[in-house]
């Protein structure tokens with residue numbers, strides 16, 4: 001029921017409004033493209049792509065921003081607000097925050113050098129959110145391969161989709177706390193990478209927890225297939241990253257993507273469209289929020 005031309009009559013300037021705002025945010029800080037892409041993932045995995053992630057806590061409501069995978073980690077909500085105001089200026093009350101996340105994710109990938117795709121639209125915004133579902137649905141970086149496969153399968157995404165979508169870690173940053181155990185305890189990683197990462201991520205929990213490292217050390221702001229080249233060289237930063245190339249069933253997919261940018265790109269875009277299809281609210285369900293941080 002979603003379709004790329006959902007707003008073609010009601011908001012013909014939607015794409016321009018989103019893209020120009022995303023563009024200036026990424027121009028200010030290249031990492032923001034990664035942060036916006038991740039917001040879409042963390043929204044879609046929790047009760048579908050319904051903007052639930054964007055709701056702020058209130059005295060009577062606990063949203064998803066405080067869930068373990070999101071707390072002190074997801075970012076870019078101020079940019080989402082700017083995009084929403086730019087869109088409201090050209091077509092007030094028409095475009096959902098859930099759809100804004102979908103378009104902003106696509107534009108971020110394109111601006112950082114990836115390939116474009118047609119984003120399906122017509123999602124509506126949830127009036128609720130679920131911190132519990134955020135904790136149980138978004139996979140942690142400690143996941144092993146079977147856990148990653150089953151979290152994605154549970155949402156109708158294949159193992160190949162999971163490997164292709166993980167290629168998002170070709171951009172962006174992770175906190176020390178997300179990879180400390182790996183760089184100090186694991187042996188399936190390149191020794192020089194471990195050494196480099198240790199210099200900015202102290203062994204003791206509680207010190208330097210929020211220090212950042214690029215997920216892809218070579219090209220952290222370019223949306224390329226270098227993530228898979230890293231995995232083949234045992235240079236995955238997260239435990240969950242290296243699980244995709246560790247002697248298991250997904251090794252062959254990783255190898256294919258590491259050798260072929262075009263294979264990666266076509267599977268990535270198909271998987272992004274499938275992820276965007278998870279559990280949308282349509283018709284008269286939900287609402288079109290005026291402010292992405294609160295229900296109307």
Ligand code: HEM
Nearest residue numbers: 034035038041073139140141165168172173174175178240
């Ligand atoms: C396969 C399971 C996945 C796991 C276990 C995982 C885990 C993580 C973790 C732990 C971080 C660093 C967070 C921090 O330290 O604050 C991260 C960052 C990131 N993730 Fe994932 N992720 C997964 C899949 C995905 C998917 C499917 C996407 C997008 C489609 C994605 C996009 C990103 C991006 C772009 C960043 C960098 C964000 C930034 O710099 O602000 N990840 N991920």
Ligand SMILES: [Ca+2]
Nearest residue numbers: 043046048052
């Ligand atoms: Ca959601």
Ligand SMILES: [Ca+2]
Nearest residue numbers: 170216219222
């Ligand atoms: Ca890269």
